[in-house]
Each structure stands twice: as structure tokens, then as C-alpha cells.
Amino acid sequence: MRHVSLLIALSAFWLLLSGVFTPFLLAAGLGSALLVVWFTDRRMKVLDLEGHPVHLTRNALTYWPWLLWEIVKSGWDVSKRILHPRLPISPCLVRVATSQKTDVGRVIYANSITLTPGTISLELSDSEILVHALTREGAEGLATGDMDRRATAFEAAL
Amino acid sequence: MNLVADILGWAFIAAGSFFTVVGAFGLVRMPDLYTRLHASGVLDPFGVSLILIGLMFQAGLTLVTVKLAFLVVLLMFTSPVACHALARAALHRGVKPLLDDKGDASSKH
Numbered sequence: 001m002r003h004v005s006l007l008i009a010l011s012a013f014w015l016l017l018s019g020v021f022t023p024f025l026l027a028a029g030l031g032s033a034l035l036v037v038w039f040t041d042r043r044m045k046v047l048d049l050e051g052h053p054v055h056l057t058r059n060a061l062t063y064w065p066w067l068l069w070e071i072v073k074s075g076w077d078v079s080k081r082i083l084h085p086r087l088p089i090s091p092c093l094v095r096v097a098t099s100q101k102t103d104v105g106r107v108i109y110a111n112s113i114t115l116t117p118g119t120i121s122l123e124l125s126d127s128e129i130l131v132h133a134l135t136r137e138g139a140e141g142l143a144t145g146d147m148d149r150r151a152t153a154f155e156a157a158l
Numbered sequence: 159m160n161l162v163a164d165i166l167g168w169a170f171i172a173a174g175s176f177f178t179v180v181g182a183f184g185l186v187r188m189p190d191l192y193t194r195l196h197a198s199g200v201l202d203p204f205g206v207s208l209i210l211i212g213l214m215f216q217a218g219l220t221l222v223t224v225k226l227a228f229l230v231v232l233l234m235f236t237s238p239v240a241c242h243a244l245a246r247a248a249l250h251r252g253v254k255p256l257l258d259d260k261g262d263a264s265s266k267h
Contacts, residue, residue, distance in 0.1 A: 017228075019221040075204045079177060082184035082197060090258035091193050114238035117200040120192065120245050132245065132255055134196045 002047055005054045007037050050104050056154065063154040070116050070147070078117040078134060094139040095128050099148055105155030112147055167215030174208030177201055190256040191248055199241035203233050 014029035015021075041047040049055070081088055096113075100106045110121040110129055118138040123130040133139035181204075184197025207230050214223045249255075 016221060016224045071204055075177060075201060078184075078196065078201060079180045082180050082187060082201075087187060089188075089193060091190075091256060092258050093255060110242065111235075111238040114200065114242050115203075115234065117204060118196060120195060120200070121242055122245050122249050132192045132196075134193060136258065 002052055002054065003037055003041065006040070006047065006052050007033050009054075010036055049102070053104055056104075059154045059156075063150060066150065067112055067115065074119075074138070075117045081135070089134050090136045092133055092136055092139050093122070094131050094133055094143065096131055096142050096148065097128050097145075099145075099152045100155055101152075102155055105151060108154060109148060109151035112151060113142065116147075163215045163218065167212045170208050170212030170215060172212075174205045174210075174212060177205030177208060179205075181205060191253055192245060192255045195241060195245055199237070199244065203237035207233055 010033035011029060014033060015026075018025060018029065037047070040051060044051075046052075098106055098109055100109055106124060106129075110124050113119050113121045113129065113131055118134045119142055120132045121129050122132050131139065131142060133142065178201075181197050181201035184201065185194050188194040188197050210226050210230050210233075214226045217223045217226065
């Protein structure tokens with residue numbers, strides 16, 4: 001199942017990047033895709049839940065737009081603070097608990113934290129993330145655990 | 159229709175340029191490494207993504223738009239990793255973050 005979805009994804013990727021639909025190039029694309037599928041599965045052994053998390057696709061459709069909106073909101077907030085004459089920042093370190101069960105889930109959460117302007121994940125362990133926040137409000141917003149819950153719901157697909 | 163796409167495209171490009179410039183500005187104004195990382199490592203990908211979205215409107219429904227979309231996704235996956243790697247490397251080399259004087263806000267959970 002995973003092989004087929006990776007093959008389709010790689011072939012689509014090839015087609016969209018090349019845009020040339022001659023028989024030779026189509027065959028070359030399919031051949032390359034097959035080779036990559038074989039290599040990731042048999043040689044590198046990474047064709048698993050982590051290497052090709054296709055099962056997360058449906059949840060990504062709801063999580064990504066929410067995350068984008070969070071990025072826009074906090075990006076605007078950080079920009080205002082940078083341009084403010086008195087530079088009203090209150091940098092602090094905060095440990096936030098993670099409730100994700102898989103490594104993929106934890107990486108999703110840590111990357112989401114970093115992607116949101118105003119918070120950077122410094123260190124990741126099994127149960128918590130050390131976060132550097134630009135402002136105290138940012139740290140408190142993270143401590144409510146809203147993003148943590150959403151990231152956990154995201155990884156819990158299927 | 160073409161005019162709408164044009165206006166939207168330029169609005170996105172202008173907004174993206176604004177945030178990129180603000181990010182560069184913050185890089186100069188912030189007091190230490192970690193806070194500078196907030197300005198450059200996080201705000202810049204955001205600005206660049208907005209510029210790329212603006213370019214998508216300019217390109218219309220072509221393969222170029224698809225390639226630009228790939229770039230946005232790539233940026234969204236790689237930039238936080240690079241930012242985290244830089245911050246973590248600094249932390250492990252003993253660069254102390256400059257903290258607000260009201261003390262540690264840790265362990266809220």
C-alpha cells in the first residue's frame with residue numbers, strides 16, 4: 001500500500017516538475033520513481049510510518065490551515081514588537097509538556113513551535129520541550145496546551 | 159479577473175517584502191543570539207512564503223505555480239529544523255540566553 005502511494009507521489013512530483021510529456025521522459029520518470037521506491041524500502045528501510053507518513057494526509061488538511069493562521073497572527077505580533085521604539089520583549093525559557101505518542105508527532109509539535117514566530121524549540125526530550133519564547137505572553141500561550149492537543153490529534157490519524 | 163489576480167499578487171509580494179525587511183531590522187535590534195533568531199530564522203521564512211504566494215498569483219494556473227507551491231512546502235519543513243539546529247547548537251556550546259529579569263517562567267504544567 002505504502003509502496004503504491006510513494007510511487008504515485010514520486011511520479012506526480014516528476015511530472016509536475018518536468019512538464020515535458022514525451023514517452024521517453026515519462027518512462028524515465030516512472031523508472032526513477034520505481035528505483036527510489038525500491039531503494040527506500042529494501043536498502044535504506046525507511047519506507048514506514050515515519051519515512052512516508054501518508055496516513056497523516058487527511059489530518060494535515062485541517063492542521064496546516066490552523067497552523068498557517070497561527071503563524072500569521074504571531075508574525076504580525078512579533079513584527080509590531082520589533083518596530084516598537086521601546087522593543088517590548090521579555091525573553092524567557094519555558095518547559096512545555098508533550099502528549100504525543102510517536103516521534104513523528106513530537107517532531108510535528110516541535111517544528112510547529114519553531115515555525116510560529118516568537119517561540120523556538122531549543123531541546124526535545126521524550127516528555128517535554130524546552131522552548132525559548134520572545135515574550136512572556138508567547139510562553140503563556142504555549143502553556144495553555146492548545147497546540148499540543150492539536151498536534152496530538154494530528155498524529156492520531158487511523 | 160486578471161486585474162484581481164494582479165492586485166492580490168502584488169499585495170502578497172508587498173506584505174512579504176515588509177515582513178522580510180522587518181525581520182532584517184529585528185536581526186539588528188535584538189539583544190542576543192536567541193532573540194535575533196526569532197527575528198531572522200522565523201520571520202524571514204514567513205515573509206519569503208508570502209512573496210512566493212504573491213508570485214503564484216502572478217504566474218497564474220501554470221506549472222510554475224506548482225513549483226512555487228513546492229518551494230513554500232519545502233520552506234515550511236526545513237526552516238524550523240535549521241532554526242532549531244542553530245538554537246540547540248548555541249545552547250550546547252553554553253551560550254546563555256538573555257532572560258527577562260522577572261525570573262523563570264518554567265514548569266507551568
